[in-house]
Amino acid sequence: MTVDTTRIAAGDLAALLGSRLCHDLVSPLGAIGNGVELLEMSPDFPGLAQSPELRLIAEAVGAARARIQAYRMAFGMAQGExxxxxxxxxxxxxxxxxxxxxxxxxxxxxxxxxxxxxxxxxxxxxxxxxxxxxxxxxxxxxxxxxxxxxxxxxxxxxxxxxxxxxxxxxxxxxxxxxxxxxxxxxxxxxxxxxxxxxxxxxxxxxx
Structure with missing residues (x-):
């Protein structure tokens, strides 16, 4: 009997999908976070770092990045080693x-x-x-x-x-x-x- 080694178990396939989604979302969120930090340090926008609007964006990006890290751990591939x-x-x-x-x-x-x-x-x-x-x-x-x-x-x-x-x-x-x-x-x-x-x-x- 030939064993089909190309098939992936349903649970592993879902975990691979979770890992892929989390990986692809981390990069753009990191870019947004870096952009916010650059705006905060820029001399062209005095006082912007303390504005409630920029604080709201920074907090939202930080929360989203933290949540995705948790999702990666919970829904991604988990190898025993x-x-x-x-x-x-x-x-x-x-x-x-x-x-x-x-x-x-x-x-x-x-x-x-x-x-x-x-x-x-x-x-x-x-x-x-x-x-x-x-x-x-x-x-x-x-x-x-x-x-x-x-x-x-x-x-x-x-x-x-x-x-x-x-x-x-x-x-x-x-x-x-x-x-x-x-x-x-x-x-x-x-x-x-x-x-x-x-x-x-x-x-x-x-x-």
């Missing part, structure tokens, strides 16, 4: 927190495999979905186990969406919920067991 250090992980989490209402605190040491960090970023996205009005997340590394502990004043929980983490697919996901399916798939690929619970004032995801 790649390692992510503490500094890079802290930057990723700071970028995610800086764009919304979440406060994220990291309590971990060492460096970690890319698939682990992919799962971690996807889990943070699940927390974001549960806390659209904001909250606090502590990311803990305990031995070989990751725990994300959340607190909030109020949450928004859809059991049908969270059921995907348990393999219960009671309804299709929307594009804004795709990280739940991706986290479940990533946990199966890494042979990890996911634990999760959430109520009105917070919860936890562990793997």
């Amino acid at each position: 790649q390692r992510i250090g503490m500094a890079e992980l802290a930057r990723l989490l700071d970028g995610m927190a800086g764009q919304g209402r979440l406060t994220i605190t990291l309590d971990a040491d060492g460096d970690f495999s890319r698939p682990q960090i992919r799962m971690l970023i996807l889990a943070v996205m699940c927390m974001e979905s549960a806390m659209p009005w904001g909250g606090r997340v502590i990311v803990l590394r305990d031995g070989q186990r990751w725990r994300l502990v959340a607190e909030c004043d109020r949450s928004k929980i859809d059991p049908a969406v969270w059921g995907w983490l348990d393999g219960i697919q009671s309804r299709p996901l929307t594009p804004s919920e795709v990280h739940f399916a991706l986290l479940a798939e990533a946990s199966r690929a890494e042979n990890c067991t996911l634990h999760h619970e959430f109520d009105d004032t917070g919860g936890e995801i562990a793997f």
